[in-house]
Amino acid sequence: MLGVYVHLPFCPYLCPYCDFAKWPLRESMARRYLDALFAEIERDRSVPAATVYLGGGTPNAYDAATIAELLAHLDRRFPGAGEISIELNPELVRDGDFATYRAAGITRVSIGVQSFEPTEIRTLGRKHTVAQIGSVVAQARAAGLSSLSLDLMFAVPGQTPASWHRTLRAAIALEPDHISAYGLTVEEGTPYFAWRAREPQAFFDDEREGELYAIAIEQLQSAGYEQYEISNFARPGHRCAHNVNYWENGEYVGLGVGAASFRGGVRSVHTRSLERYVSASLDGGPIPSEAERLEGRQRAGEAIMLALRTTQGVSLRAFKERYGIDVMTDYAPIVARFADTGLLERIGDSVRLTRRGRFLANDVCGAFITFE
Numbered sequence: 001m002l003g004v005y006v007h008l009p010f011c012p013y014l015c016p017y018c019d020f021a022k023w024p025l026r027e028s029m030a031r032r033y034l035d036a037l038f039a040e041i042e043r044d045r046s047v048p049a050a051t052v053y054l055g056g057g058t059p060n061a062y063d064a065a066t067i068a069e070l071l072a073h074l075d076r077r078f079p080g081a082g083e084i085s086i087e088l089n090p091e092l093v094r095d096g097d098f099a100t101y102r103a104a105g106i107t108r109v110s111i112g113v114q115s116f117e118p119t120e121i122r123t124l125g126r127k128h129t130v131a132q133i134g135s136v137v138a139q140a141r142a143a144g145l146s147s148l149s150l151d152l153m154f155a156v157p158g159q160t161p162a163s164w165h166r167t168l169r170a171a172i173a174l175e176p177d178h179i180s181a182y183g184l185t186v187e188e189g190t191p192y193f194a195w196r197a198r199e200p201q202a203f204f205d206d207e208r209e210g211e212l213y214a215i216a217i218e219q220l221q222s223a224g225y226e227q228y229e230i231s232n233f234a235r236p237g238h239r240c241a242h243n244v245n246y247w248e249n250g251e252y253v254g255l256g257v258g259a260a261s262f263r264g265g266v267r268s269v270h271t272r273s274l275e276r277y278v279s280a281s282l283d284g285g286p287i288p289s290e291a292e293r294l295e296g297r298q299r300a301g302e303a304i305m306l307a308l309r310t311t312q313g314v315s316l317r318a319f320k321e322r323y324g325i326d327v328m329t330d331y332a333p334i335v336a337r338f339a340d341t342g343l344l345e346r347i348g349d350s351v352r353l354t355r356r357g358r359f360l361a362n363d364v365c366g367a368f369i370t371f372e
């Protein structure tokens with residue numbers, strides 16, 4: 001299957017922890033960018049896609065009619081998508097948006113909630129209120145959107161196990177179909193990075209962050225959400241097919257500034273320069289990108305890393321058939337090391353992360369990637 005990701009990089013304000021490719025919203029540039037996207041969409045022949053994902057940035061910094069216009073362009077080039085998702089910031093949702101989204105083919109909305117605690121929402125630099133979250137969920141349901149996801153964040157400065165419990169309870173009370181729970185990561189170059197350098201005690205260490213992660217797993221599972229990936233929980237039938245395709249090492253096309261693609265064994269990433277992307281696309285020239293062909297160990301290491309993110313882990317037989325690699329033999333020292341430390345386990349035909357391993361997934365996955 002082919003997934004299509006479209007990057008909509010403008011935000012009405014910039015959050016101090018954010019390291020995504022994003023820019024403050026300016027109307028003239030937002031329109032030029034859209035024209036550049038249309039030009040990129042139309043430069044190749046039509047191919048069917050299974051999923052479309054509009055991510056950001058803040059996709060709903062564009063009005064709903066513009067999103068519908070974009071989806072009409074996408075449908076001509078990538079017909080047939082059964083799942084079409086959009087990320088939304090709650091405070092930007094306007095009356096009637098969901099009806100327009102639904103008419104344009106959107107099936108799934110992912111709402112950037114992060115927290116139900118007003119002080120944490122402010123600490124993260126977000127502008128919505130708790131009341132707006134409930135209202136947006138009710139509007140989406142009333143419009144008949146078939147799948148609704150909430151994004152939550154833990155390890156936020158000032159958060160406590162009790163406040164994280166309250167956020168999870170409030171999220172579950174809204175009965176979303178899907179919940180993503182991400183640990184805050186502090187990236188170099190962000191205002192949060194400077195804050196942590198000044199005041200490291202304001203931030204969570206691994207042990208305290210691990211406690212919050214364990215709370216999320218417990219509370220969400222007991223409310224009927226199955227953990228299917230390190231940070232993702234779904235009710236039956238509501239896994240995000242677009243993201244599942246990434247973890248199964250499927251093919252995808254990324255459109256827009258900084259977007260990544262993976263096709264025919266080649267991974268490529270568009271320039272993160274907004275001006276260079278827009279000019280190249282509007283001029284019809286090649287979009288500046290970096291590309292590399294993934295082969296041999298590198299390809300297998302990437303595939304193991306992606307599969308380990310999922311709760312079913314690496315299926316040994318399927319992996320051998322697809323990549324010609326016997327994980328238990330070819331990666332024996334890594335498997336043994338992490339099995340001994342309780343981060344990996346073998347269950348039947350699969351190797352997967354333990355619950356503790358899920359929290360330390362970067363260490364385990366990094367070892368598979370760099371193993372020679």
Ligand code: SF4
Pocket residue numbers: 010011013014015018019020022056057058089
């Ligand atoms: S709204 Fe999202 S993309 Fe925009 S600055 Fe905040 S976290 Fe980053």
